[in-house]
Amino acid sequence: MFKFLGSPPPLPRWAEVLLLPLINLFVAFLACALVIAAIGEKPVEVLWTLFQGPFLFPGNMGYTLYYTTNFIFTGLAVAVAFHAKMFNIGGEGQATLGGLGVGLLVMALGSSLPMILMVPLVIVFSAAFGAAWALVPGYLQAYRGSHIVITTIMFNFIAAAIMVSLLSGPMMQPGQMSPQTGPFPGNAILYKTHDVLHWLGMGKVAESPMNLSFFIGILALIGVWLLIWRTRLGYQIRAVGHNPEAAHYAGINVPRVVLLTMAISGALAGMMALNEVAGAQQRVILNFSGNYGFVGIAVALIGRNHPVGIFLASLLFGALYQGGTEIDFNYQSITREMVVLIQGLIILFSGALYYMFNPWLARLLYAILPRKASGEGAAS
Numbered sequence: 001m002f003k004f005l006g007s008p009p010p011l012p013r014w015a016e017v018l019l020l021p022l023i024n025l026f027v028a029f030l031a032c033a034l035v036i037a038a039i040g041e042k043p044v045e046v047l048w049t050l051f052q053g054p055f056l057f058p059g060n061m062g063y064t065l066y067y068t069t070n071f072i073f074t075g076l077a078v079a080v081a082f083h084a085k086m087f088n089i090g091g092e093g094q095a096t097l098g099g100l101g102v103g104l105l106v107m108a109l110g111s112s113l114p115m116i117l118m119v120p121l122v123i124v125f126s127a128a129f130g131a132a133w134a135l136v137p138g139y140l141q142a143y144r145g146s147h148i149v150i151t152t153i154m155f156n157f158i159a160a161a162i163m164v165s166l167l168s169g170p171m172m173q174p175g176q177m178s179p180q181t182g183p184f185p186g187n188a189i190l191y192k193t194h195d196v197l198h199w200l201g202m203g204k205v206a207e208s209p210m211n212l213s214f215f216i217g218i219l220a221l222i223g224v225w226l227l228i229w230r231t232r233l234g235y236q237i238r239a240v241g242h243n244p245e246a247a248h249y250a251g252i253n254v255p256r257v258v259l260l261t262m263a264i265s266g267a268l269a270g271m272m273a274l275n276e277v278a279g280a281q282q283r284v285i286l287n288f289s290g291n292y293g294f295v296g297i298a299v300a301l302i303g304r305n306h307p308v309g310i311f312l313a314s315l316l317f318g319a320l321y322q323g324g325t326e327i328d329f330n331y332q333s334i335t336r337e338m339v340v341l342i343q344g345l346i347i348l349f350s351g352a353l354y355y356m357f358n359p360w361l362a363r364l365l366y367a368i369l370p371r372k373a374s375g376e377g378a379a380s
Contacts, residue, residue, distance in 0.1 A: 009366040011358060017309070021302065021350070023357050028349035032342045039333055046327060046334070050342070053326030054319035060326070062193060062208025068318030069210070069275045072217035074296025075314055076224050077269035079305035081148075083228055084261040085241040090137060090152030091269040091293025093159030094130040098270025099277040100163060101129030103171060103181050103284035106188045115187040122188055122278050123216065123271065130270015131263040133159060138262030142255035148262075156293075167286050179286040190216075190279040211279030213271075220268060221307040227264070237261050269293060298347050301354055320346060 011020070033043035054064040074091045081088035105125045109118065137155060140146035167179035174182075190212040194205040228234040239247040240257045248254050276288040299317055303309030324339040349356075 009362050011362045012365060012369075015361065015365060016358075017304065020354075020358065020361060023361065024349050024354060025346070027357075028346040031345045031349065035338075035341065035345065036334075039338070041331060041333055046331065049327055049330055050320075050323035053323035057326065059206030059208065060322055062206060062210040063325075064315070064318045064322045065193075065214055066208060066210040066275070066280065066318070067321040068314045069214045069217045070272050070290075070292040071296060071299045071314035071317050072221060072311060073268050073272035073275070074293050075299030075303060075310040076220055076307070077265045077272075077293075078296050078300035079303070079307075079310060080224060080228070080237075080268060081261055081265040082300060082305050083234075083241050084237045084258065085244075086138075086141065086148045086258070086261065086265075088134065088137075088152055088262065088265045088269075089149060089294070089297060090134060090155050090266070091272075091296050092289050092291065093152070093156035093293070094133045094266040094269035095272040095289040095293055096156075096159040096163050097133040098126040098130040099273035099284050099288055100166065101125040101270065102188075102273055102277050106184050107171065107181065109188075111185040111187055113187060118187040119190065119278075122190075123274060126270045126273045126278075127267035128270070130273075131267040134262045134266020134269070135259060138259045138266075141262070142258040160287075163286065167284065171284065173283075181284040184278065184282045188278065189282045190274060192279070209280035211275065213274040213279045216271070216274060218311075220271065221311055224268075225307045233257075233260065269296075295347070298350065302350050316350075317347075 029047060033047065036043040036046045054060055074095065077091050077094065078088055102122050102125055105121060109121075113121070133155060134152075137146070137148055137151035140151050141148045164179065167181070171181050172178075173180060192207070193210045193212065193214065194207050196212065197203075197205045226234075228237065236247070236252050236257050237260075239250065239252055240254055240261075244254050247257075272289070272292060276290075277284050281288060295317060299310060299313045302316070303311070303313035320343050324343055327334055327342070328336050328339050
């Protein structure tokens, strides 16, 4: 038998991408089952509801993909920055400013432009305001040595304060007391998916907040893959992430790469507002970002900062959000706080403790698999 001493052998790529996430999810659901059993409910029944709610209950798939859309944008935002070894946890603030940009654009232009011009402007303004908000921490990191984690945290609070001030003042809809703008005109909204499918003659589709921003998110996934692995800038981003000193000596302008990376990251986070502001709510409301920016960190980590993984992780978290709603509705003994606890356990094991089983799994595979397939094959 093998010894649990020293550094573990490298984990094969297939095990790192497939087997390790499945083990973490299994342990997470096992922990959830213990909590559910402790409060007197049947774990298998409750967890089956958690799975049925997002995917099998009639009409719920649209809600699952609606939540998924938010996580696609925030997960991509974290992943792009992380490829340059920057921990952008300012997705909340950048999404907030993205929504602010959309609101200011709509208030300024109203119905004066046709939809074919207005909708692209809505997309551009959400990305531009998110990028601008991320550029300041990027500049402080690149030229002043300020830590990106600290500055992005601070900018989350500043963005929230700005939004409260504006939505309770000059941007508030006249004649009402809620901190929100008036409804957007028809030329500035992203139509709900069920409406589009109905117009295309695809029959009766259950209503949901899912809108066309989901497909913009799919395009963003493809765009990030092309950027990171198929462009010169993507190579520079990864080079800076691996070793900024070596990248500098290779002729890469490291501060410029840091600025561009943070701008792209902020733009992706800002585009989350498309789903909430231009799609679901069709107005700017307070706290529309809903902590999606923070959950995006776990999405990027579980997805291994790769667009395919981020899509699957986003779908997982979208399912957790919708499935949690179904559990809260169907079980009186399981309160909303308990649902959050169940979701948190899954996030804990799938995110923060993602590498907990890595050493044991690596040594196990090293012991039972041929040397080339387990250790040496991964190193090559």
